[in-house]
Amino acid sequence: MPRSDYIPTAEQQLWRDALALIAQTPDSLHAGVARLADLVREHLGVDRCDIFLLDPRLDELILQQLQDTDRPVRMKIGAGITGLAALQRQTLHVPQMAKDPRSVEIGDSPSFSSILAVPILSGVDLAGIVNLQTVATRHFEEQETIFVERVICPLVLLLVNAWRSHGDLKQRNSQIQALNELGQAMNSGLGLDESLELIASRAAETLSARGSAIRLLVSDGSLALATLFTLEEGKVDTTYEKRIAEFVAATGEPILIDDLRTDDRPGRLGSSLVSVPLVLEERVVGTLTLMDKMTTASGRRLFSDDDVSVLFALSSQIAAEIEDIRLTSRLQELVRSERQQGQQLRSLYNRSRALLESISDGLLAIDREGTILEANTVARRILGRRAEEIEGGLVSRFVDDNPPLSRWLERGEQFSSRVITLLCRDGKVAAMANLQPVYDEEQQPTGAVLTFREMGEVGRLVNRVIGVQRTFTFDDILGESPVIEKTKELARVAAGTASNILIQGETGTGKEVFAQAIHNASAFSEGPFLAINCAALPRDLIESELFGYVEGAFTGASRKGRLGKFELASGGTIFLDEIGEIPAEVQVKLLRVLQEKAIVRVGGDRTIPVDCRLIAATNRDLHRAVAEGVFRQDLLYRLDVISIDVPPVRERQGDLPIFVARFLETFAERNGKVIEGIAPEALARMEAYDWPGNVREVENVIEHAVAMTRQRWVTTEDMPPFRAVASGSSTATPPDLEATSVGLEGAVARHEAAQRAMYLEALKTSSGDINQAASLLGMSRATFYRHLRKHGLKSIVSRMRREAHN
Incomplete structure (x- = not known):
């Protein structure tokens, strides 16, 4: 309620009229606000009073007097003096709008000379704006401003809240009445x-x-x-x-x-x-x-x-x-068609069977001794057996769990979201299961209901939330050069197999694009596609991320444990990028997964079968890594069943113009520009470059050029600086670069020498400890290792380690 001690005696009538208006509850909120605006205009002697209310969904101010018309007035926060007052949540007073630079810049209507814009605040939240305007120049006095802030604005809030409360009460009464009528009708x-x-x-x-x-x-x-x-x-x-x-x-x-x-x-x-x-x-x-x-x-x-x-x-x-x-309805139909009690009982039995069949999970009804009493259609389909082969048999014939289900049945205990192994006709299948005990009248366990869903189904559901969008196919791989066509053909053949695939290539060549294309063309395409960057995972967490963990496996572990990526990828494809960066201890466990098609969660001892296709990728020479003792040879053999080498851009003759055309089109559309093409000298400059970042670097260069250009053609002036290849390369340096190539190459050589010295000093300081050296330079272990390989320092690491231990 507005405080009366802020209301001058001359304005007491306005206060009384406004309160009377609120008490009457007008026909509509807009009509009530319009009437209040008229009262303010009359009592304060201004030419116009506009009351705006905030639409929080659109972050706009709506002029209430015209809200019910065909052309309601909306104003963005920050636009005009009114919008600026809303943005700053401060009162703005402009006595002469024509002379105020904010008015000229913001563009308020010139038909009024003076304006007073006061924000309506509900606590700290903006609710609207009261806008007073006069044709003649007027300096609003401080007392008038205080009156609007402390009386008029609270009156607007009071009117809005009263109307909404009245409307909500009417609506709730209507709802209660409707619910009662609905209950009677039902x-x-x-x-x-x-x-x-x-x-x-x-x-x-x-x-x-x-x-x-x-x-x-x-x-x-x-x-x-x-x-x-x-x-x-x-x-x-x-x-x-x-x-x-x-x-x-x-x-x-x-x-x-x-x-x-x-x-x-x-x-x-x-x-x-x-x-x-x-x-x-x-x-x-x-x-x-x-x-x-x-x-x-x-x-x-x-x-x-x-x-x-x-x-x-x-x-x-x-x-x-x-x-x-x-x-x-069913019972009435039963009585009409079947008079005998035995037929009625049979119908009730059919009803229970229908309920069993209506759920989408597999279901087994089990007695306390572990005998299967009922198996629904989904359970029979998953197990691959007929009803007579399942019902009457022991559940231990079809479910492998540790502890065994018999222990759960004896204790009358339940579990949820537990991974079990189903012994199906075609082999073992991992499933997510729930066990719900059944009790008699004395609350003694008499059996249980086991429901389960194949991990592939669970993975598909989870993939909707955490999975990678599998958008790329072979048609999306750009290029027509013989070398890329040969690579795509090899990948298509590999997609038709279930073998592990190792994709090798320099950074930025599109290894994950090939992985997604292989997945979408394979028999695993209906399953999830999970991509994991092994270098991005912390060393201490990579094992639990890949294989999952059980309850209490380590400090901070989830109470129910967690599924690993291999389990979530069941029925689909798991893509391990930068496979060469995984620690040695994880390499051993990954080898076991590939050999046995099963995982053991961290902290657990139960073997869980997995059925997914593995695609690995690396920009490292894994054979050299094996020779250096940082990668297991037996794991490489398991990964490298089918090897696909993605060629770098410099080896893909004729593909660069295709990349440029596609990226020009993409970024021109994204930036709302019309780009007709690239100038010949700019393309020649690009063709003279060796592209160490490959397709990703080409994309970045074109994005930069499109953003910078002000013409319809991209020129060399629009492109970022990059070094051309040496003159001995098969691609000649354009004339405009020849004058600067020598000096540029010298600067690059000095820069690389300084970098090598920096990495060598970090190794000396850490006595050859790669993790510590990488931390000193503020980079990841994988990034530091790549720089060691680039500058030929890997052999020095081993020598430093031996010297440190002697």
């Missing part, structure tokens, strides 16, 4: 289809949505659209709704999304959306989704947390009603 004996139609329409009406949809889980585990209600005419596209509903059903969690898409074609629903699971006894049986919130009395057009709460309250009632209707 108990009126309607059939399932009629009840679902009623639920969908009333839910949309209650929460002011343009559409609603109910989906139910069916026997094959998919979500079927049971009913759809919409205010749209004609055919409605439910693509967005279905995608979100599947996610909600899979996670069991609600989701609230604003601005899901920008497609405003007719028949498209889903710009804002709220979806909740229909849960019965901790089991998801379907989803309820509302789409496209309509404008409410309080001006809100997006779904809120309150809407989610209302839907949650409604969802449990809907789920129970659906189940009751289903059960009642």
Whole structure:
């Protein structure tokens, strides 16, 4: 409430009139704000009073007096004196706008001479702006400014809050009434289809949505659209709704999304959306989704947390009603068609079987002795056996776990998200499993229900969140030179196998692009593609990242343990980049994984089978690394089943113009420029360069040139400085570089000599300890090692180590 001690006696009437206006609750918020603006204009004697309110979604100020018109006025934060006051959250007073440089620069309307812009603050948050303007020059007095800040602005907030509270109260009362009516209607004996139609329409009406949809889980585990209600005419596209509903059903969690898409074609629903699971006894049986919130009395057009709460309250009632209707309908049909009690029991048995078959995971019902009583279709498919081969047998025949399942069954204990090994007809398969015990009336364990999902399925789900986008195919690999065509052909042949692949090449040649192309062309393309840069992982964490860890494996370990990348990549491809940088102790474990197709988590002792394709990449000479004793020879043999050498740019005759053309097009479009091509002398300069950074460096040079050029053609002046190859190279140095090549080469030689001395000094200081030397220079071990190899210092490291130990 505004403080009356700030209100001059002459303005007491304005205060009383404003409070009376707030108490009356106008027909609309905009009308109320407009009336308050008129009161301020009349009492303060200004020519214009504009009240802007902030739209936090768009970071814009909206002039409330014109909000209901066909052309509402919106102003960006920071634009004009008004926007500047909002940006700075400070009152701005401009007595003569024509003489104020801020006015000229910002571009306020010249029809008014003076302006007073006062921010409306709710605590520290900006809520809007009160803007007073006069045609004649006017110096607003300090008392007038204080009056606007401490009285008018709080009055605006009071009006807005009162209106929104009034609107929300009316809406909540309407929702409660609608829920009561819906509950009465659902108990009126309607059939399932009629009840679902009623639920969908009333839910949309209650929460002011343009559409609603109910989906139910069916026997094959998919979500079927049971009913759809919409205010749209004609055919409605439910693509967005279905995608979100599947996610909600899979996670069991609600989701609230604003601005899901920008497609405003007719028949498209889903710009804002709220979806909740229909849960019965901790089991998801379907989803309820509302789409496209309509404008409410309080001006809100997006779904809120309150809407989610209302839907949650409604969802449990809907789920129970659906189940009751289903059960009642089935029993009534049973009584009509089968009079005998035995047939009724059989129908109930079929119902339980249908429930077993409706889940998407494999399921085994087990008694306390470990005998399998039931196996659903998914379980039979994964195990590769018929029902009669599974049911009646011991679970130990099909599940290998440590400790064994029998111990869990005896104790009546449960577990979740545990990796087990399934003994299938075609071999061992890793699976993510949950065990839920079953108790009798005396709370004694009588058995359990085991559900499981193949790790490949889990990996595909996880890959949606953490996986690399597998966007590259062989068609995306640029170049037409014979050497790159030969490399692509070899990679295509390799993609058709299940063998390990080693991709070698200098930095920037596109080794990961080849890896993704091989994956997308292989039998593993439906599985995940996980890429790991071995040099980027800390030495102490690389083992747990690759192979996972169990609970308590080390300080700070997750309570439930964690899956490794090899498990997550099951059924797909794991790409190990910079494979030459992994420590020796991890090389031993990686060799075992490649030999046995199984991993052992850090801190664990159980072998977990993995089924994924390995592609490794390196820019090092691994054969030399083997000779130097830093890489295992037996591991190299396992990795180098199929070797693919990606050629550097300097060996790809004729491909450089192709790179240039593609990158010019890409970066011109990205920068909003029209680039017709590259000048011949600029291309000649590029062809004279040896490109140690290969395709990545070409891309960077073109990006720089496009950003710098002001013409339609890229010239040498637009390009960054880089050194041409020596005159003895097969590619001649352009004339414009010949004059500077000698001096430039001398500078480069001095620079490289200084670098070599720096790395040698770091080695001496650390007595040959590479990790310590790299730390002294502030770089990673992998980067330091590459510089040692470049400057021929690797042999010195071994000698320093021997001298340090003697």
